[in-house]
Amino acid sequence: MNVAAPDLAPETATPFVLDSAPEIALVGCPNSGKTALFNVLTGARQKVANYAGVTVERKEGAFVTPAGRSVKILDLPGTYSLRGRSPDEAVTRDVVLGRLDGEAIPDAVICVADATNLRLVLRLVLELKSVGRPMILALNMVDIVERLGGRVDPERLSQELGIPVVTTVAVRKGGADDLIAAVDRLDFGRRVDVHGWSEPTGDEIRAAHAEAARILQACAFHPGDEKLTRRLDRVLLHPVAGLAILFAILFLVFQAVFTWAAPAMDLIKAGAGLVGDTLRIALPDGILRSLLVDGVVAGVGSVLVFLPQILILFLFIILLEDFGYMARAAFLMDRLMAGTGLHGRAFIPLLSSFACAIPGVMAARVIENRRDRLATILVAPLMTCSARLPVYTLVISAFVPDRTVLGGMGLQGLVMFALFSAGIGSALVVAFVLKKLVWREAPEPFLMELPDYKWPRPWNVALGLWQRAEVFLRRAGTIILALMVLIWFLSSWPAPPEGAVGPAIDWSIAGRVGHWLTPLFAPIGFNWQIVVALIPGMAAREVAVGALATVYALSATGEEVGQALQPILAAEWSLPTALSLLAWFVFAPQCASTLAVVKRETNSWAWPAVMFGYMATLAYLAAFLTFHIATWALT
Ligand SMILES: Nc1nc2c(ncn2[C@@H]2O[C@H](COP(=O)(O)OP(=O)(O)OP(=O)(O)O)[C@@H](O)[C@H]2O)c(=O)[nH]1
Numbered sequence: 001m002n003v004a005a006p007d008l009a010p011e012t013a014t015p016f017v018l019d020s021a022p023e024i025a026l027v028g029c030p031n032s033g034k035t036a037l038f039n040v041l042t043g044a045r046q047k048v049a050n051y052a053g054v055t056v057e058r059k060e061g062a063f064v065t066p067a068g069r070s071v072k073i074l075d076l077p078g079t080y081s082l083r084g085r086s087p088d089e090a091v092t093r094d095v096v097l098g099r100l101d102g103e104a105i106p107d108a109v110i111c112v113a114d115a116t117n118l119r120l121v122l123r124l125v126l127e128l129k130s131v132g133r134p135m136i137l138a139l140n141m142v143d144i145v146e147r148l149g150g151r152v153d154p155e156r157l158s159q160e161l162g163i164p165v166v167t168t169v170a171v172r173k174g175g176a177d178d179l180i181a182a183v184d185r186l187d188f189g190r191r192v193d194v195h196g197w198s199e200p201t202g203d204e205i206r207a208a209h210a211e212a213a214r215i216l217q218a219c220a221f222h223p224g225d226e227k228l229t230r231r232l233d234r235v236l237l238h239p240v241a242g243l244a245i246l247f248a249i250l251f252l253v254f255q256a257v258f259t260w261a262a263p264a265m266d267l268i269k270a271g272a273g274l275v276g277d278t279l280r281i282a283l284p285d286g287i288l289r290s291l292l293v294d295g296v297v298a299g300v301g302s303v304l305v306f307l308p309q310i311l312i313l314f315l316f317i318i319l320l321e322d323f324g325y326m327a328r329a330a331f332l333m334d335r336l337m338a339g340t341g342l343h344g345r346a347f348i349p350l351l352s353s354f355a356c357a358i359p360g361v362m363a364a365r366v367i368e369n370r371r372d373r374l375a376t377i378l379v380a381p382l383m384t385c386s387a388r389l390p391v392y393t394l395v396i397s398a399f400v401p402d403r404t405v406l407g408g409m410g411l412q413g414l415v416m417f418a419l420f421s422a423g424i425g426s427a428l429v430v431a432f433v434l435k436k437l438v439w440r441e442a443p444e445p446f447l448m449e450l451p452d453y454k455w456p457r458p459w460n461v462a463l464g465l466w467q468r469a470e471v472f473l474r475r476a477g478t479i480i481l482a483l484m485v486l487i488w489f490l491s492s493w494p495a496p497p498e499g500a501v502g503p504a505i506d507w508s509i510a511g512r513v514g515h516w517l518t519p520l521f522a523p524i525g526f527n528w529q530i531v532v533a534l535i536p537g538m539a540a541r542e543v544a545v546g547a548l549a550t551v552y553a554l555s556a557t558g559e560e561v562g563q564a565l566q567p568i569l570a571a572e573w574s575l576p577t578a579l580s581l582l583a584w585f586v587f588a589p590q591c592a593s594t595l596a597v598v599k600r601e602t603n604s605w606a607w608p609a610v611m612f613g614y615m616a617t618l619a620y621l622a623a624f625l626t627f628h629i630a631t632w633a634l635t
């Protein structure tokens with residue numbers, strides 16, 4: 001289905017290269033800059049970030065060298081060895097060894113090395129040589145080696161390894177020129193039998209280890225670890241101070257999402273109001289006016305308003321990712337998560353799920369153990385995805401007063417923080433139940449390389465934000481628009497009979513379905529308008545907001561016509577209903593695209609069914625309890 005991948009960067013186009021063009025695979029340790037190089041070579045915009053395990057899929061691109069040679073190029077997940085066990089490492093192994101169905105072995109390999117950290121990659125190079133393909137070693141990040149006063153000798157390395165060695169700076173313009181020139185000199189005809197690679201024995205591994213150490217000694221000099229990284233880590237990884245800083249950062253993010261975004265949101269809201277009013281005056285009363293004003297402007301406009309919040313959330317995520325903090329956060333959370341049975345590696349997939357559960361579920365490929373991975377996939381959608389943000393904001397701004405408490409903290413931001421925490425907390429509880437009570441498994445030890453801190457690069461940040469905005473706007477212009485038109489239609493057709501009283505929507509299909517389902521949702525305090533909005537919300541959660549806008553716009557009579565959604569809700573809903581809806585959305589049954597991805601990643605319909613079932617149950621229970629406790633407390 002097309003809605004299935006709203007958060008993935010567009011596939012790279014390869015329009016000008018023939019199928020017969022030779023294929024080169026980018027292989028290397030995690031976080032060495034493979035994707036950054038891939039982007040430079042092909043002009044693609046695949047995700048680059050400063051932690052291991054960003055790329056979990058095979059991506060294809062192409063370029064033409066200055067000599068006019070067309071080549072296809074593959075970006076692959078990082079791996080330390082062809083013996084890797086996790087699903088992402090298996091992708092790399094299978095591509096390099098030609099084990100993938102219908103796919104030949106790559107014609108050549110570019111091994112990408114983080115030049116500041118050569119020890120592990122030299123072993124990988126030795127292993128890759130036994131595959132028997134022409135190979136180039138790209139010493140990437142030489143800019144950092146130079147800045148630290150280190151030295152790497154590419155000529156000597158080339159002699160020792162018997163393959164061409166070039167230096168690159170993947171994040172600099174022209175930083176891959178030497179690599180491109182080396183590709184031009186490659187002799188693709190030099191085929192060697194690939195079945196030369198086999199699982200190495202312990203002795204072979206030890207021998208390779210010693211050989212790598214010897215070569216490293218001869219060819220590279222590093223003045224020790226970067227001091228900045230060490231110094232910062234003493235504070236940021238501190239068991240107490242580090243955790244305190246992590247929570248302070250998270251808290252700051254939600255405050256910022258609320259306060260910084262407000263002016264821009266008001267502007268968009270005013271703009272949408274203006275467009276709606278203009279259309280209402282300019283067009284004669286009728287179907288077209290209703291479609292444009294009540295369906296498109298009210299519906300899509302009410303979703304667009306949230307763009308600033310989503311961009312601010314992503315600004316923080318991208319900055320932290322580029323800086324190299326994410327892996328640290330995983331490290332800090334490991335002890336806490338181990339208590340619940342989740343693997344330390346689950347942290348980054350869970351964190352990615354704040355954007356959207358889809359990349360989060362895919363990022364779980366870095367987890368080797370199948371049950372650890374399943375547990376992570378099953379709880380990932382409990383993380384508050386950005387599509388839930390509009391629902392939260394709408395309800396919070398209508399019902400939570402905008403004042404400060406506890407000496408300067410915004411109450412609205414605090415409630416938002418509480419909702420996100422409820423998502424995280426419930427994920428930990430569900431994982432605990434699964435891993436400790438159902439599967440009774442101890443988590444496996446957690447090994448992860450911590451990247452050196454790097455200053456976020458403004459261009460990368462800007463590009464990342466631009467991509468998010470693009471994804472959001474594309475969604476608003478396609479699926480959300482389409483659903484809004486559908487909802488408008490279902491809410492306006494059929495028209496009421498002659499002489500009917502009350503709002504016309506009561507006679508429409510949506511109105512009838514809403515009324516019909518209401519008994520099911522009355523125990524949790526939902527009215528029929530909410531019920532109508534929940535259904536399209538399963539396709540894309542933020543549509544629930546647009547649907548409410550349309551449903552209330554079409555129910556409006558007299559005074560209320562053209563009024564903004566927020567004051568309508570504040571007047572129409574009771575506080576327990578509002579709280580119950582928030583509780584519902586913490587667990588909100590999965591959107592269709594997440595279920596589709598879970599099906600793909602687990603290769604079975606059973607797991608998406610389990611996920612849907614348990615989340616729907618939790619959502620109903622949580623909303624039920626919230627509604628009744630709130631009703632009781634307020635009377
Ligand atoms: N200073 C500097 N930074 C670089 C260079 N190449 C990559 N980076 C940064 O290194 C980090 C990792 O880059 P990626 O391209 O995501 O690495 P990758 O090898 O694709 O990582 P995985 O997909 O996780 O295996 C990012 O923060 C990049 O901006 C370089 O030549 N110089």
Ligand SMILES: [Mg+2]
Pocket residue numbers: 034035036047048054055076077078
């Ligand atoms: Mg990558």
